[in-house]
Amino acid sequence: MVNGMATGESSMDDEVFEVDGCRNLEVDGGHQRTTPSPTGYRDYKPPDEVLRLCETDHLDDTEYLVHKTILLGDSGVGKTSLLVKFDTGRFQSGNFSATVGIGFTNKVVNVDQTRVKLQIWDTAGQERFRSVTHAYYRDAHALLLLYDVTNKTSFDNIRAWLGEIREYAQDDVVIMLLGNKADAGVERAVRREEGERLAREYNVAFMETSAKSGQNVDLAFLAIARELKYRQSGQKDENRFNVQEYIHEKLTQHDSKPQQCPPCNT
Numbered sequence: 316m317v318n319g320m321a322t323g324e325s326s327m328d329d330e331v332f333e334v335d336g337c338r339n340l341e342v343d344g345g346h347q348r349t350t351p352s353p354t355g356y357r358d359y360k361p362p363d364e365v366l367r368l369c370e371t372d373h374l375d376d377t378e379y380l381v382h383k384t385i386l387l388g389d390s391g392v393g394k395t396s397l398l399v400k401f402d403t404g405r406f407q408s409g410n411f412s413a414t415v416g417i418g419f420t421n422k423v424v425n426v427d428q429t430r431v432k433l434q435i436w437d438t439a440g441q442e443r444f445r446s447v448t449h450a451y452y453r454d455a456h457a458l459l460l461l462y463d464v465t466n467k468t469s470f471d472n473i474r475a476w477l478g479e480i481r482e483y484a485q486d487d488v489v490i491m492l493l494g495n496k497a498d499a500g501v502e503r504a505v506r507r508e509e510g511e512r513l514a515r516e517y518n519v520a521f522m523e524t525s526a527k528s529g530q531n532v533d534l535a536f537l538a539i540a541r542e543l544k545y546r547q548s549g550q551k552d553e554n555r556f557n558v559q560e561y562i563h564e565k566l567t568q569h570d571s572k573p574q575q576c577p578p579c580n581t
Protein backbone atom coordinates (compact mmCIF):
# COMPACT_ATOMS: atom_id res chain seq x y z
CA MET A 316 0.00 0.00 0.00
CA VAL A 317 3.01 2.23 -0.17
CA ASN A 318 2.56 5.09 -2.59
CA GLY A 319 5.37 5.90 -4.96
CA MET A 320 8.60 4.17 -5.59
CA ALA A 321 12.17 4.32 -4.50
CA THR A 322 14.62 3.44 -7.20
CA GLY A 323 17.80 3.32 -5.19
CA GLU A 324 19.49 3.89 -1.85
CA SER A 325 19.66 7.65 -2.09
CA SER A 326 16.71 8.47 -4.26
CA MET A 327 13.31 8.30 -2.78
CA ASP A 328 10.39 9.80 -4.56
CA ASP A 329 8.60 12.18 -2.22
CA GLU A 330 5.42 10.26 -2.82
CA VAL A 331 6.93 7.29 -1.08
CA PHE A 332 5.28 6.26 2.16
CA GLU A 333 7.91 8.16 4.08
CA VAL A 334 6.61 9.27 7.40
CA ASP A 335 8.39 10.29 10.50
CA GLY A 336 6.09 9.30 13.28
CA CYS A 337 5.90 11.34 16.42
CA ARG A 338 3.50 8.85 17.87
CA ASN A 339 5.00 7.28 20.91
CA LEU A 340 3.98 3.98 22.27
CA GLU A 341 5.28 3.79 25.77
CA VAL A 342 5.62 0.57 27.59
CA ASP A 343 6.00 0.90 31.28
CA GLY A 344 5.87 -2.28 33.25
CA GLY A 345 3.61 -3.90 30.72
CA HIS A 346 1.27 -0.88 30.66
CA GLN A 347 0.97 0.69 27.27
CA ARG A 348 0.10 4.29 26.65
CA THR A 349 -0.46 5.56 23.16
CA THR A 350 -0.65 9.04 21.81
CA PRO A 351 -2.18 9.88 18.47
CA SER A 352 -0.04 9.71 15.37
CA PRO A 353 0.50 12.42 12.80
CA THR A 354 1.84 9.87 10.41
CA GLY A 355 -0.13 8.90 7.39
CA TYR A 356 -0.43 9.44 3.72
CA ARG A 357 0.01 12.35 1.37
CA ASP A 358 -3.19 14.21 2.14
CA TYR A 359 -3.35 13.49 5.81
CA LYS A 360 -3.22 16.57 8.00
CA PRO A 361 -2.82 15.87 11.67
CA PRO A 362 -4.91 17.79 14.19
CA ASP A 363 -3.20 20.86 15.71
CA GLU A 364 -2.84 19.30 19.13
CA VAL A 365 -0.93 16.42 17.58
CA LEU A 366 1.39 18.77 15.75
CA ARG A 367 2.06 20.61 19.02
CA LEU A 368 2.78 17.30 20.68
CA CYS A 369 5.28 16.50 17.97
CA GLU A 370 7.04 19.84 18.36
CA THR A 371 7.51 19.40 22.07
CA ASP A 372 8.27 15.74 21.66
CA HIS A 373 10.97 16.22 19.07
CA LEU A 374 14.28 14.69 19.94
CA ASP A 375 17.42 14.58 17.92
CA ASP A 376 18.32 11.16 16.54
CA THR A 377 21.32 11.06 18.84
CA GLU A 378 18.96 10.83 21.82
CA TYR A 379 17.50 7.58 20.58
CA LEU A 380 18.78 4.20 19.77
CA VAL A 381 17.80 4.01 16.12
CA HIS A 382 17.21 0.63 14.54
CA LYS A 383 16.25 -0.29 11.03
CA THR A 384 13.64 -3.00 10.75
CA ILE A 385 12.33 -4.33 7.43
CA LEU A 386 9.05 -6.08 6.71
CA LEU A 387 9.42 -8.85 4.13
CA GLY A 388 7.27 -11.54 2.59
CA ASP A 389 5.14 -12.33 -0.44
CA SER A 390 2.70 -9.81 -1.84
CA GLY A 391 -0.59 -9.74 0.06
CA VAL A 392 0.59 -11.36 3.30
CA GLY A 393 -0.23 -8.19 5.25
CA LYS A 394 3.04 -6.28 5.70
CA THR A 395 1.52 -2.85 5.16
CA SER A 396 -1.53 -3.75 7.22
CA LEU A 397 0.66 -4.88 10.12
CA LEU A 398 2.65 -1.67 10.06
CA VAL A 399 -0.42 0.53 9.76
CA LYS A 400 -2.05 -1.33 12.64
CA PHE A 401 1.04 -0.81 14.80
CA ASP A 402 1.32 2.83 13.80
CA THR A 403 -2.31 3.94 13.86
CA GLY A 404 -4.23 1.10 15.48
CA ARG A 405 -6.40 0.87 12.38
CA PHE A 406 -7.13 -1.91 9.92
CA GLN A 407 -8.83 -1.50 6.57
CA SER A 408 -10.20 -4.77 5.31
CA GLY A 409 -10.77 -5.58 1.67
CA ASN A 410 -8.63 -2.69 0.61
CA PHE A 411 -5.68 -4.38 -1.04
CA SER A 412 -3.44 -2.17 -3.04
CA ALA A 413 0.00 -3.68 -3.60
CA THR A 414 2.96 -1.75 -2.29
CA VAL A 415 5.10 -0.07 -4.91
CA GLY A 416 8.79 0.15 -4.02
CA ILE A 417 9.68 0.80 -0.43
CA GLY A 418 9.11 3.38 2.27
CA PHE A 419 9.46 3.78 5.99
CA THR A 420 7.70 4.83 9.15
CA ASN A 421 9.49 5.86 12.32
CA LYS A 422 8.14 4.71 15.65
CA VAL A 423 9.49 5.39 19.08
CA VAL A 424 8.96 2.88 21.86
CA ASN A 425 10.21 2.92 25.41
CA VAL A 426 12.02 -0.18 26.57
CA ASP A 427 12.93 -0.02 30.25
CA GLN A 428 13.31 3.77 30.23
CA THR A 429 15.29 3.79 27.00
CA ARG A 430 13.76 5.39 23.95
CA VAL A 431 14.19 3.07 21.01
CA LYS A 432 13.42 4.43 17.58
CA LEU A 433 12.37 1.78 15.11
CA GLN A 434 12.71 2.86 11.52
CA ILE A 435 10.34 0.36 9.96
CA TRP A 436 10.65 -0.22 6.23
CA ASP A 437 7.68 -1.61 4.37
CA THR A 438 8.70 -3.37 1.18
CA ALA A 439 6.80 -4.46 -1.89
CA GLY A 440 6.30 -8.23 -1.91
CA GLN A 441 5.97 -8.42 -5.67
CA GLU A 442 8.85 -10.12 -7.45
CA ARG A 443 9.47 -7.17 -9.80
CA PHE A 444 10.61 -4.99 -6.88
CA ARG A 445 13.07 -7.48 -5.38
CA SER A 446 16.19 -5.84 -6.79
CA VAL A 447 15.10 -2.54 -5.22
CA THR A 448 14.44 -4.03 -1.81
CA HIS A 449 17.61 -6.15 -1.72
CA ALA A 450 19.62 -2.96 -1.50
CA TYR A 451 18.00 -2.18 1.84
CA TYR A 452 18.77 -5.51 3.56
CA ARG A 453 22.43 -4.83 4.20
CA ASP A 454 22.14 -2.28 6.98
CA ALA A 455 18.99 -3.73 8.53
CA HIS A 456 19.14 -4.63 12.22
CA ALA A 457 15.96 -6.70 12.17
CA LEU A 458 13.73 -8.43 9.63
CA LEU A 459 10.09 -9.30 10.16
CA LEU A 460 9.36 -12.05 7.65
CA LEU A 461 5.65 -12.61 7.08
CA TYR A 462 3.58 -15.33 5.53
CA ASP A 463 -0.19 -15.54 5.33
CA VAL A 464 -1.69 -18.49 7.24
CA THR A 465 -4.46 -18.69 4.62
CA ASN A 466 -1.97 -18.92 1.76
CA LYS A 467 0.19 -22.06 1.74
CA THR A 468 2.36 -20.75 -1.11
CA SER A 469 3.39 -17.74 0.95
CA PHE A 470 4.48 -20.18 3.67
CA ASP A 471 6.34 -22.44 1.22
CA ASN A 472 8.17 -19.38 -0.09
CA ILE A 473 9.61 -18.61 3.35
CA ARG A 474 12.60 -20.86 2.70
CA ALA A 475 13.41 -18.84 -0.43
CA TRP A 476 13.04 -15.61 1.56
CA LEU A 477 15.42 -16.93 4.19
CA GLY A 478 17.87 -17.77 1.41
CA GLU A 479 17.71 -14.19 0.15
CA ILE A 480 18.18 -12.91 3.67
CA ARG A 481 21.28 -15.04 4.05
CA GLU A 482 22.59 -13.64 0.79
CA TYR A 483 21.87 -9.95 1.29
CA ALA A 484 21.54 -9.22 5.02
CA GLN A 485 24.12 -9.06 7.81
CA ASP A 486 24.87 -12.38 9.53
CA ASP A 487 23.72 -11.11 12.91
CA VAL A 488 20.42 -9.59 11.76
CA VAL A 489 17.49 -10.35 14.09
CA ILE A 490 14.87 -12.38 12.23
CA MET A 491 11.30 -12.96 13.32
CA LEU A 492 8.92 -15.16 11.38
CA LEU A 493 5.28 -14.04 11.57
CA GLY A 494 2.26 -16.08 10.48
CA ASN A 495 -0.17 -13.25 9.75
CA LYS A 496 -4.00 -13.34 9.36
CA ALA A 497 -4.26 -15.56 12.43
CA ASP A 498 -7.86 -14.35 12.72
CA ALA A 499 -8.75 -16.58 9.75
CA GLY A 500 -11.10 -19.42 10.60
CA VAL A 501 -11.83 -22.14 8.07
CA GLU A 502 -9.66 -20.42 5.48
CA ARG A 503 -6.53 -21.29 7.43
CA ALA A 504 -4.13 -23.37 5.33
CA VAL A 505 -1.04 -23.40 7.57
CA ARG A 506 -1.18 -24.71 11.13
CA ARG A 507 0.61 -22.83 13.87
CA GLU A 508 2.76 -25.90 14.59
CA GLU A 509 4.08 -25.80 11.01
CA GLY A 510 5.22 -22.21 11.51
CA GLU A 511 6.81 -23.13 14.83
CA ARG A 512 8.63 -26.06 13.28
CA LEU A 513 10.02 -23.99 10.42
CA ALA A 514 11.15 -21.27 12.82
CA ARG A 515 12.92 -23.86 14.98
CA GLU A 516 14.62 -25.31 11.92
CA TYR A 517 16.06 -21.91 11.02
CA ASN A 518 16.56 -20.83 14.62
CA VAL A 519 14.43 -17.70 14.32
CA ALA A 520 11.75 -16.29 16.60
CA PHE A 521 8.13 -16.96 15.69
CA MET A 522 4.60 -15.92 16.46
CA GLU A 523 1.27 -15.63 14.74
CA THR A 524 -0.22 -12.18 14.27
CA SER A 525 -3.35 -10.55 12.96
CA ALA A 526 -3.32 -7.04 11.59
CA LYS A 527 -7.10 -7.32 11.63
CA SER A 528 -7.67 -8.19 15.28
CA GLY A 529 -4.41 -6.69 16.51
CA GLN A 530 -3.26 -10.03 17.92
CA ASN A 531 0.44 -9.83 18.82
CA VAL A 532 1.05 -6.80 16.59
CA ASP A 533 2.54 -4.63 19.34
CA LEU A 534 4.31 -7.64 20.81
CA ALA A 535 6.12 -8.37 17.53
CA PHE A 536 7.55 -4.87 17.24
CA LEU A 537 8.24 -4.47 20.94
CA ALA A 538 10.07 -7.78 21.11
CA ILE A 539 12.27 -6.60 18.25
CA ALA A 540 12.90 -3.26 19.97
CA ARG A 541 13.82 -5.06 23.18
CA GLU A 542 16.16 -7.48 21.44
CA LEU A 543 17.90 -4.64 19.58
CA LYS A 544 18.24 -2.59 22.72
CA TYR A 545 19.81 -5.45 24.65
CA ARG A 546 22.12 -6.30 21.79
CA GLN A 547 23.32 -2.74 21.66
CA SER A 548 23.94 -2.66 25.39
CA GLY A 549 26.43 -5.52 24.87
CA GLN A 550 25.14 -7.70 27.67
CA LYS A 551 27.24 -10.67 28.64
CA ASP A 552 26.13 -13.91 26.98
CA GLU A 553 24.79 -15.56 30.12
CA ASN A 554 22.48 -12.58 30.77
CA ARG A 555 21.50 -12.12 27.18
CA PHE A 556 17.97 -11.24 26.38
CA ASN A 557 16.37 -14.02 24.38
CA VAL A 558 13.65 -12.80 22.09
CA GLN A 559 12.00 -16.21 21.69
CA GLU A 560 11.87 -16.73 25.46
CA TYR A 561 10.45 -13.22 25.89
CA ILE A 562 7.72 -13.93 23.32
CA HIS A 563 6.94 -17.28 24.91
CA GLU A 564 6.66 -15.67 28.35
CA LYS A 565 4.34 -12.92 27.06
CA LEU A 566 2.15 -15.34 25.12
CA THR A 567 1.90 -17.68 28.09
CA GLN A 568 0.97 -14.79 30.40
CA HIS A 569 -1.71 -13.80 27.94
CA ASP A 570 -3.07 -17.35 27.59
CA SER A 571 -3.19 -17.90 31.35
CA LYS A 572 -5.05 -14.64 32.10
CA PRO A 573 -8.53 -15.46 33.39
CA GLN A 574 -11.24 -14.52 30.94
CA GLN A 575 -13.04 -11.41 32.12
CA CYS A 576 -16.69 -12.08 32.61
CA PRO A 577 -19.11 -9.30 31.76
CA PRO A 578 -20.24 -7.25 34.76
CA CYS A 579 -22.23 -9.64 36.93
CA ASN A 580 -25.00 -7.76 38.73
CA THR A 581 -26.81 -10.73 40.02
Ligand SMILES: Nc1nc2c(ncn2[C@@H]2O[C@H](COP(=O)(O)OP(=O)(O)OP(=O)(O)O)[C@@H](O)[C@H]2O)c(=O)[nH]1
Binds near residue numbers: 317412415441499525
Ligand atom coordinates in the same frame (compact mmCIF):
# COMPACT_ATOMS: atom_id res chain seq x y z
N1 LIG B 1 -8.21 -11.28 7.62
C1 LIG B 1 -7.08 -10.58 7.55
N2 LIG B 1 -6.77 -9.89 6.44
C2 LIG B 1 -5.59 -9.20 6.41
C3 LIG B 1 -4.71 -9.18 7.51
N3 LIG B 1 -3.63 -8.43 7.18
C4 LIG B 1 -3.84 -7.99 5.93
N4 LIG B 1 -5.02 -8.45 5.46
C5 LIG B 1 -5.60 -8.19 4.14
O1 LIG B 1 -4.72 -8.75 3.17
C6 LIG B 1 -4.63 -7.92 2.03
C7 LIG B 1 -3.17 -7.57 1.74
O2 LIG B 1 -2.67 -6.78 2.79
P1 LIG B 1 -1.40 -5.80 2.60
O3 LIG B 1 -1.07 -5.28 3.95
O4 LIG B 1 -1.65 -4.79 1.54
O5 LIG B 1 -0.31 -6.84 2.08
P2 LIG B 1 1.24 -6.58 1.74
O6 LIG B 1 2.01 -7.72 2.28
O7 LIG B 1 1.66 -5.23 2.20
O8 LIG B 1 1.22 -6.67 0.14
P3 LIG B 1 2.31 -6.01 -0.89
O9 LIG B 1 2.25 -4.55 -0.64
O10 LIG B 1 1.85 -6.36 -2.27
O11 LIG B 1 3.64 -6.62 -0.59
C8 LIG B 1 -5.51 -6.69 2.32
O12 LIG B 1 -6.77 -6.89 1.72
C9 LIG B 1 -5.65 -6.70 3.83
O13 LIG B 1 -6.87 -6.11 4.25
C10 LIG B 1 -5.07 -9.91 8.69
O14 LIG B 1 -4.38 -9.98 9.71
N5 LIG B 1 -6.27 -10.60 8.65
